[in-house]
Amino acid sequence: MRRTDRQVTDTNEILAIMDECDSCAVALMDGEYPYVIEMNFGYTWKDGRLTLYFHGAKEGKKLELIEKNSHAAFAMSCGHQLIPGKVDCATTFQYRSVCGRGEMRLVEGEERMQALTCIMKHFDPEGDHPFTEKHAAAVSIFRMDVEQFTGKRRIAK
16 A cells, blocks of 8 residues: 555454445456446454455346456445645545455355345444345345455545
8 A cells, every 4th residue: 555654454443434334336357347336235354354245136247247257346435525725736535445355256045144134234233124035035145255455544634
């Protein structure tokens, strides 16, 4: 990372940033160019491993691309605020962000219900989110086993 003064290395701070984010841009391989799509997400941090969960349609481009090539990248950010400078070139932006890469896989079995609950808990931590098999069967559920991630922040002073 070029701006190491903005790098976030504490895992708890990175997870706190993720807690504030309400969408995640996922980049999938589509031949020569990446295909990027914004998705709702949830995550788990267990035994030093970050796992992201997403849901989508039972068919379509996302699913086709993941089946062809499971390599993916992600980016999410929050806390955006313009910081005007005395001249235009000195204007900057406040933000907090997390990005990384990993392998995308379809979620099967009991993990499907856990993944849907994880996604809902991200947006409504206090709510009760019961799902039936019918709910889970209506969508494809994906998990990204994150191999590498970084956090970054620019806070106004």
